[in-house]
Amino acid sequence: MEPRTLPRDVLRHPVLVLNRSYHPVRITSAKEALSLLFCGRAEALDAGYEPHDFAEWSRLPVEAGAPQVRTMRGALRVPTILLLREYNRIPRTPLRLSRRNVFLRDGNRCMYCDDEEGELTIDHVLPKSRGGQSQWENLVACCRACNLAKGRRTPDEAGMKLREKPLRPTWTVVIQLDGLRDPLPAWEPFLGQLLKRAS
Numbered sequence: 001m002e003p004r005t006l007p008r009d010v011l012r013h014p015v016l017v018l019n020r021s022y023h024p025v026r027i028t029s030a031k032e033a034l035s036l037l038f039c040g041r042a043e044a045l046d047a048g049y050e051p052h053d054f055a056e057w058s059r060l061p062v063e064a065g066a067p068q069v070r071t072m073r074g075a076l077r078v079p080t081i082l083l084l085r086e087y088n089r090i091p092r093t094p095l096r097l098s099r100r101n102v103f104l105r106d107g108n109r110c111m112y113c114d115d116e117e118g119e120l121t122i123d124h125v126l127p128k129s130r131g132g133q134s135q136w137e138n139l140v141a142c143c144r145a146c147n148l149a150k151g152r153r154t155p156d157e158a159g160m161k162l163r164e165k166p167l168r169p170t171w172t173v174v175i176q177l178d179g180l181r182d183p184l185p186a187w188e189p190f191l192g193q194l195l196k197r198a199s
């Protein structure tokens with residue numbers, strides 16, 4: 001039964017997509033999730049994490065107030081977690097390099113003094129003026145005071161120590177960053193550690 005009316009906001013609800021091994025693959029929209037469910041490429045997990053195909057899912061009762069769409073047969077619950085049927089590879093989605101994503105990778109704290117209160121800036125570990133590139137491995141979140149103190153020097157020259165070596169985010173971090181905008185409690189068994197580290 002093709003969903004008939006699809007309110008925009010409900011269609012944008014985030015849905016966690018798991019592969020056959022229950023590993024998080026990505027966050028998608030309810031619109032894509034319903035389409036994967038409808039065409040049989042995925043199953044939806046209920047509150048007890050039991051998988052259901054579209055036919056079963058459409059027979060489940062829909063609680064009042066729960067995200068739902070109207071179909072010709074009645075209300076259809078919008079899933080929060082989807083289990084892919086055949087896809088078992090974990091894609092390595094490149095994460096866009098941006099100020100926001102560098103701050104997120106670094107936990108919104110200064111990578112030199114661990115400050116999380118002050119305004120953050122971006123520091124080139126090897127300064128731009130000395131050939132430092134704008135890439136994941138050379139950019140860190142840095143408070144204004146540390147950025148001023150460091151100036152056009154390397155951390156070694158300035159006697160400052162990086163808390164962690166800046167790295168290009170791996171796929172798990174991609175999931176973490178994408179999911180952060182709207183993580184749902186139901187995702188916790190699959191993303192638990194990631195969400196805890198991020199909060």
Ligand SMILES: [Zn+2]
Pocket residue numbers: 110111112113114115142143144145146147
């Ligand atoms: Zn600092």
